[in-house]
Structures are given as C-alpha cells and as structure tokens.
Amino acid sequence: MVNIKLPDNTTRSFDQAITVLDVAKSISPGLAKATIAAYVDDKMCDVSYLIDQDAKLKLITEKDPEALDIIRHSTAHLLAQAVKQLYPTAQVTIGPVIDNGFYYDFSYERPFTPEDLTLIERKMDELVNLNLQVTRKKMLRDEAIEYFKFLGENYKAEIIASIPQNETISLYSQGGFTDLCRGPHVPSTSKLKAFKLTKVAGAYWRGDSKNEMLQRIYGTAWVTKEELRQYLHMLEEAEKRDHRKIGKQLDLFHIQDEAPGMIFWHANGWSLWQVVEQYIRSMYKKYNYVEVKTPQILDRTLWEKSGHWEKFHDDIFTLESEHKQYAIKPMNCPGHIQIYKQGLTSYRDLPIRFAEFGSCHRNEASGALHGLMRVRAFVQDDGHIFCMENQIQNEVMVFIDMLFEVYNKFDLGSDGIAVKLSTRPAKRIGSDEVWDKAEKSLADALNAKGLNWEILPGEGAFYGPKIEFEVKDCIGRKWTTGSVQLDFSMPSRLEAEYIAADGSKQFVVMLHRAICGSLERFIGILIEHHMGNFPLWLAPIQCAILNISEKQANYATTMYNKLRTAGFRPQIDLSNEKIGYKIRQNTLKKIPFLIIIGDKEVETDTITVRQRDGTDLGAMSLEQFISHLQQ
RNA sequence: GCCGGCGUAGCUCAGCAGGUAGAGCAGCUGACUUGUAAUCAGAAGGUCGAGGGUUCAAUUCCUUUCGCCGGCACCA
Numbered sequence: 001m002v003n004i005k006l007p008d009n010t011t012r013s014f015d016q017a018i019t020v021l022d023v024a025k026s027i028s029p030g031l032a033k034a035t036i037a038a039y040v041d042d043k044m045c046d047v048s049y050l051i052d053q054d055a056k057l058k059l060i061t062e063k064d065p066e067a068l069d070i071i072r073h074s075t076a077h078l079l080a081q082a083v084k085q086l087y088p089t090a091q092v093t094i095g096p097v098i099d100n101g102f103y104y105d106f107s108y109e110r111p112f113t114p115e116d117l118t119l120i121e122r123k124m125d126e127l128v129n130l131n132l133q134v135t136r137k138k139m140l141r142d143e144a145i146e147y148f149k150f151l152g153e154n155y156k157a158e159i160i161a162s163i164p165q166n167e168t169i170s171l172y173s174q175g176g177f178t179d180l181c182r183g184p185h186v187p188s189t190s191k192l193k194a195f196k197l198t199k200v201a202g203a204y205w206r207g208d209s210k211n212e213m214l215q216r217i218y219g220t221a222w223v224t225k226e227e228l229r230q231y232l233h234m235l236e237e238a239e240k241r242d243h244r245k246i247g248k249q250l251d252l253f254h255i256q257d258e259a260p261g262m263i264f265w266h267a268n269g270w271s272l273w274q275v276v277e278q279y280i281r282s283m284y285k286k287y288n289y290v291e292v293k294t295p296q297i298l299d300r301t302l303w304e305k306s307g308h309w310e311k312f313h314d315d316i317f318t319l320e321s322e323h324k325q326y327a328i329k330p331m332n333c334p335g336h337i338q339i340y341k342q343g344l345t346s347y348r349d350l351p352i353r354f355a356e357f358g359s360c361h362r363n364e365a366s367g368a369l370h371g372l373m374r375v376r377a378f379v380q381d382d383g384h385i386f387c388m389e390n391q392i393q394n395e396v397m398v399f400i401d402m403l404f405e406v407y408n409k410f411d412l413g414s415d416g417i418a419v420k421l422s423t424r425p426a427k428r429i430g431s432d433e434v435w436d437k438a439e440k441s442l443a444d445a446l447n448a449k450g451l452n453w454e455i456l457p458g459e460g461a462f463y464g465p466k467i468e469f470e471v472k473d474c475i476g477r478k479w480t481t482g483s484v485q486l487d488f489s490m491p492s493r494l495e496a497e498y499i500a501a502d503g504s505k506q507f508v509v510m511l512h513r514a515i516c517g518s519l520e521r522f523i524g525i526l527i528e529h530h531m532g533n534f535p536l537w538l539a540p541i542q543c544a545i546l547n548i549s550e551k552q553a554n555y556a557t558t559m560y561n562k563l564r565t566a567g568f569r570p571q572i573d574l575s576n577e578k579i580g581y582k583i584r585q586n587t588l589k590k591i592p593f594l595i596i597i598g599d600k601e602v603e604t605d606t607i608t609v610r611q612r613d614g615t616d617l618g619a620m621s622l623e624q625f626i627s628h629l630q631q
Numbered sequence: 632g633c634c635g636g637c638g639u640a641g642c643u644c645a646g647c648a649g650g651u652a653g654a655g656c657a658g659c660u661g662a663c664u665u666g667u668a669a670u671c672a673g674a675a676g677g678u679c680g681a682g683g684g685u686u687c688a689a690u691u692c693c694u695u696u697c698g699c700c701g702g703c704a705c706c707a
Contacts, residue, residue, distance in 0.1 A: 200636090203703045257697065331707055549665055579666050582667090608667085
C-alpha cells in the first residue's frame with residue numbers, strides 16, 4: 001500500500017509501487033500528458049520515477065516555472081544526440097542550461113559551421129518526431145568510466161572520474177544515445193517543440209585557456225513555439241538598442257582601425273560626456289571629495305612597488321626615455337597615494353577623499369574589445385578614500401548611497417543592478433587575517449544597507465575584496481559599472497601612513513571606488529538603456545528649430561540664438577526641404593523637442609512645439625517654452 | 632590571446648563558378664517655397680581593409696597581416 005499526498009492535501013492510495021506518470025494518469029489523462037517531471041518529497045525526479053513508499057507528490061507541468069529548465073536541459077541532450085548521429089566521431093562534454101537556453105560543448109576534428117547548425121537542427125526535429133522515450137538508469141561510478149571510455153567518450157570519462165568513488169551516478173538514454181546526467185528530463189523527445197540553435201563558438205575545455213578548445217553550440221528553448229517567436233523578436237528589438245549602432249545614428253562617436261579600443265568622441269557624444277562628468281563633479285562636492293589630477297606616465301618602479309607590474313605587465317603600455325622605463329598609467333591609485341604622502345597626515349584629518357577623472361590605458365586583449373564597453377583608453381570616475389579601520393563601514397555605506405543617488409538620477413533604477421561581493425582570489429597579497437577582516441567589513445556594510453547581494457568567491461582584486469555593481473546591456477551581457485574595493489595592502493607597499501592618537505605611525509586603509517567605472521562604459525550603458533532617447537538634461541541636442549520656408553529663416557535664427565544664449569543646446573535646420581522631411585530627419589536624431597516656425601509663428605511671435613513622441617504641444621512664446629524646459 | 636564569421640561609395644547593403652563594380656539613402660548642383668515622419672531632376676562619388684602569391688587577367692582563388700562581429704579566456 002502506497003499513500004501519495006497531493007498538493008491539495010488529498011491522499012491517493014495504491015496497492016503497489018507506482019510511477020509518477022501513472023499517478024498523473026489516475027488523476028486525469030490530460031494532466032498526465034502535460035506532466036514533464038515531479039517533486040517527490042520535495043526532490044525533483046522524472047515521471048518514470050517509481051514511488052514505492054508513502055510520499056508527497058507535486059507534478060511539474062509545462063505551466064510550472066521549473067518546466068523551462070528541464071526542457072532546456074533535455075534540448076541540450078537532444079542536440080548532443082543529433083550531433084553524435086551526424087558526426088559520430090564528435091565527443092560530448094557538458095551541456096548546461098543558461099539564461100534563455102542552453103549550450104553543449106563538443107570535441108570535434110573541425111569547427112562546426114553555420115551550415116552544420118542547420119543540419120543539426122533538422123536532425124533534432126527528426127528525433128523529436130520519432131517520439132523517443134527518455135529513460136534513466138543507474139550505474140556505479142567506475143563502471144560508468146569504463147562504459148564511456150569504451151564508447152570513446154574520453155571527456156565524459158574524465159568528468160565522471162572527478163566524481164567521488166563508489167558513488168552511483170545516473171545516465172539518461174534516448175534512442176541509443178546515452179549521457180551522464182543528474183536529471184530530471186522530459187519523458188520523451190516529443191515534449192521538445194520550441195527550440196532554435198543560435199550560434200557556434202569556441203570554448204576552452206573546463207574553462208581554462210591552457211586546455212584545448214572545444215566547439216560550443218548555443219541554443220534557445222521554450223515551452224511553446226509562440227514563446228520562442230517572442231524571444232527571437234525580443235532579441236531583434238534589443239539589437240536596435242546597441243550603443244554602437246545608436247552611436248553612429250546619433251553621431252556620438254566612432255572607432256577606427258588606427259586606434260583599436262579607443263574612442264573618437266564627436267561633438268554630440270562629447271556633449272553627453274560633459275554633462276555626465278559635470279554631474280559627477282557636482283556629486284563630489286556634495287559628498288565631500290576633493291578633485292585632484294595625477295601624471296599620465298609614471299616610472300615603472302612605482303608599479304613594481306604597488307604590485308601591478310608583476311600581475312599586469314603584459315597589459316601595461318610602456319615607453320622609454322633616457323634609459324628609464326615608464327608606464328602609461330593603467331590606474332590612478334599609486335598617483336593618489338603620492339599626493340596623500342606629501343607631508344604628514346594626522347588621524348584627525350581622516351578620512352581624506354580624493355577624486356579624479358583619471359585617464360587610463362590598458363592593453364586589453366584584442367578579443368576583449370567591445371564598443372564603448374571594453375576599451376583600451378578610458379576615463380574612470382576614480383576615487384580613493386584614505387581612512388582608519390573604524391571608518392570603513394561608514395564610508396562604504398555612504399558610498400553606496402552616493403552610487404544609488406547617481407543611478408537614480410540617470411534613471412537606471414535599482415531593479416536592474418546586481419550587487420556582488422567578490423572575495424579573496426588564489427593569487428593575492430596580504431595575510432588571511434587581513435582578508436577575513438576586509439571581507440567582513442564589506443559584507444557588514446551591504447547588510448546594513450539592506451541590499452540583496454550575492455557572493456563571488458575568488459573574484460576579488462589581488463589586494464582586496466570588492467563590491468561590484470553590475471548592469472546588463474541590450475542583449476543581456478553583464479558589465480560592471482560601479483565598485484568599491486577595500487585595500488589594506490597598497491598603503492603598506494607604498495608607505496602611506498598617518499599619525500595615530502598615540503603618536504605612532506600607522507598604515508592608512510584605502511578604499512578604491514568608482515560609480516560609473518569607466519565613463520565610456522557608463523555612457524554605453526546609458527545609450528542602450530535610453531535607446532538614444534536621452535532625457536532633456538542629457539540630450540546632446542535638446543531641440544531643433546525647423547522653418548517651413550525661407551521666409552522665416554531670420555526669425556528662426558533669432559529663436560535659435562536666444563535659446564543658445566539662454567544656456568540650452570538647440571540646433572537649427574534651415575534646409576530647403578518640406579517640413580515633413582525635416583521632421584522625419586530630426587525625429588530620427590531622437591531630439592526631445594522640434595520647434596516649427598512658419599508665417600503664423602512669425603506674425604504672432606510664437607513657436608510651435610512638437611515633442612519627441614509626436615505630441616503637438618501647440619503654439620507658445622519662447623519664454624513659455626524655456627520655462628517648460630526648465631521644469 | 633584562442634575558435635569561427637565578416638571587411639565592396641559617407642551610411643545600409645547587392646554583386647563576382649576569375650574578365651578592374653551596382654542600388655537606396657546621405658552629400659553636391661538645379662528646380663520647387665513648402666504646415667507635422669521621405670518633392671522632383673541632374674551630375675558626381677569606390678586603387679572592393681592592407682601586403683604577397685597563382686593566373687593572360689584577382690574585388691572574386693591561395694597566403695600573410697590589420698580591424699570588426701559572435702563566443703571563450705582575461706578584466707587592477
């Protein structure tokens with residue numbers, strides 16, 4: 001007798017052990033059809049799972065959120081099966097679920113091509129139509145190693161070999177294809193009906209660049225075809241927000257072959273930059289920072305002392321003069337420390353907060369470059385806070401407030417921002433005791449602020465742990481913007497001290513912090529976030545004045561000059577074109593307001609205002625318009 | 632840096648099983664003097680990313696190199 005308790009608290013009894021699927025069938029055939037997995041006593045399992053004692057059961061149907069991951073995981077297996085059928089000598093490795101889909105890495109004698117993808121996808125469709133049953137079996141670890149070695153699947157064997165001995169592992173089979181997997185999986189390939197292979201790429205075995213490169217195939221999978229269609233449509237739409245595309249459309253910046261990873265800012269883009277920079281500068285004043293400026297080039301020995309040379313010399317641009325080697329600064333902290341070290345600092349003077357719009361150069365790997373997001377020459381809204389240990393938590397908390405004030409001002413909201421605490425990496429300087437202390441101070445500050453945060457073990461800087469603030473770009477790639485890093489090491493390496501209350505010399509504690517991170521990246525994020533429709537205060541061109549015919553050119557020019565001298569950023573379009581054409585051209589430039597001037601406006605000394613979204617605000621005096629802008 | 636794809640006019644893109652290139656838009660000139668998302672006409676615009684090779688002939692094939700795009704690795 002097996003008693004099974006369902007989520008509605010009813011209990012069903014069966015004479016003997018019964019599978020999940022049969023329980024579902026006993027409830028209704030429709031439910032059985034929709035079921036793809038289940039929780040038995042809160043443990044996820046397949047529908048073929050045999051319940052042989054009293055248990056709690058919750059079915060997972062296509063409508064449940066868990067279904068999606070199961071479908072994606074099963075689709076990854078389907079992909080592997082298709083690849084093995086088409087290319088028998090390919091070896092399978094791993095195939096996990098990721099955001100919106102899955103990937104599977106293969107080892108094969110040649111790279112897969114886009115044409116291969118089409119073939120593989122077709123094969124997958126075939127396998128779905130065959131309605132292959134997906135079955136699970138258990139095997140001892142050592143037996144499984146032998147099994148996969150026998151199949152020539154050396155990577156699989158290696159993965160299993162890293163599982164502790166004597167453990168039982170589970171294998172999933174479908175139509176002659178067997179893969180190591182924890183499961184659960186859909187009961188049959190026919191449950192997979194909305195997927196698409198999206199791209200091929202190289203990826204290192206076990207994520208290590210010292211290893212061989214495998215062939216990775218990415219795909220997306222959904223419960224319904226409609227969801228798949230919507231997702232693909234969303235991707236297309238998202239690509240329209242790409243800052244590289246909008247940067248060209250709005251004439252903001254360009255990059256050219258002669259300066260890879262470095263930005264030529266055009267007038268419009270530089271206007272945007274200046275507004276951002278001036279705003280950040282105003283925040284420095286508000287939060288009691290002093291702005292400084294340090295040399296672009298510093299002697300190599302300074303970077304050796306700081307420890308950066310050893311870790312990053314490959315990425316540092318250098319030059320030589322009169323037998324001395326210099327580095328173009330890759331960061332600003334050693335410079336700030338030099339300013340700090342001029343004269344003696346009393347504990348009474350702390351904290352000291354230095355800020356700099358620091359222009360840095362890093363010789364990033366060519367493959368890492370990406371529009372404004374990852375560049376070789378960039379400006380950090382960098383700041384260093386020199387303080388005592390007991391001031392750390394408060395400084396970090398105030399910084400977090402400052403950061404969110406800035407993000408709100410730019411309308412980035414706090415929803416899309418992920419907060420991460422990165423802890424000690426394998427290669428680091430400083431004792432474990434110091435790291436314990438440092439990590440704890442940051443975690444305490446995050447908790448005191450009541451933020452949701454996650455921990456990234458081993459991702460800290462070599463000199464200290466850090467809090468990172470991460471935002472996503474138009475297609476979901478994650479980029480770090482703000483960060484605050486705690487550093488007990490650099491001050492001692494570069495001898496930055498203060499005189500304590502007891503007259504002794506103590507090493508100061510240093511906080512590295514940035515809100516935008518790099519202004520280039522931050523502006524890239526702003527472009528994508530606003531889709532180029534910048535709020536008035538950021539818009540490079542705030543309004544365009546369009547005359548209907550030549551007759552109003554003088555009046556239009558007068559209006560233009562008045563707006564300009566009133567401190568706005570207007571543009572004038574006196575081109576000999578129809579008004580409809582001019583409206584189109586200037587609308588495509590995403591200008592917040594268009595001002596139309598015809599005979600009517602000249603006669604009544606007014607302007608007619610059209611908003612970016614097409615709304616006609618009607619005729620008004622220039623003064624009325626200016627006060628509207630100032631709101 | 633690694634794997635793959637790509638590089639043609641200012642922009643978006645076509646073309647080429649090898650016979651020195653074509654469209655739309657922009658720009659220029661002219662006509663029109665226009666009322667809320669594209670007025671008409673004309674002329675012009677390219678050593679097909681760069682170097683080397685094969686060939687009677689290369690934008691097209693091969694090769695080297697630079698850059699871009701998508702991943703991976705890296706990210707002080």
